[in-house]
Amino acid sequence: MARKYSKKASANVERAMKKRKAGTLKSGRSGRKVKSRKQAIAIGLSEARAEGKKVPKKASKKRKR
Numbered sequence: 289m290a291r292k293y294s295k296k297a298s299a300n301v302e303r304a305m306k307k308r309k310a311g312t313l314k315s316g317r318s319g320r321k322v323k324s325r326k327q328a329i330a331i332g333l334s335e336a337r338a339e340g341k342k343v344p345k346k347a348s349k350k351r352k353r
Contacts (some may be wrong), residue, residue, distance in 0.1 A: 293333070294342035301332030 293301075307313035308328040315322050315331070320326055337343045 291342075292344060293336070297333065297336035297341040297343045300339075300341070302334040304328045304332030304335070322332055 303327075304313060305328050308322050308325070311321060313322040313328055313331065314320065315327065322331065333343055
């Protein structure tokens with residue numbers, strides 16, 4: 289089965305996780321420290337996406353009817 293993310297994208301996520309562990313990872317506009325593991329992964333993936341690495345598109349939000 290093919291990889292969902294490229295190895296370079298995985299490296300971005302790994303770097304974000306290490307920064308979170310060290311307490312230096314900050315979120316976008318607010319600049320607050322990131323404590324959540326999921327948020328650290330999301331930041332790593334979005335940075336990889338911005339650099340044009342192989343990462344699937346963001347999942348679209350489901351609408352209520």
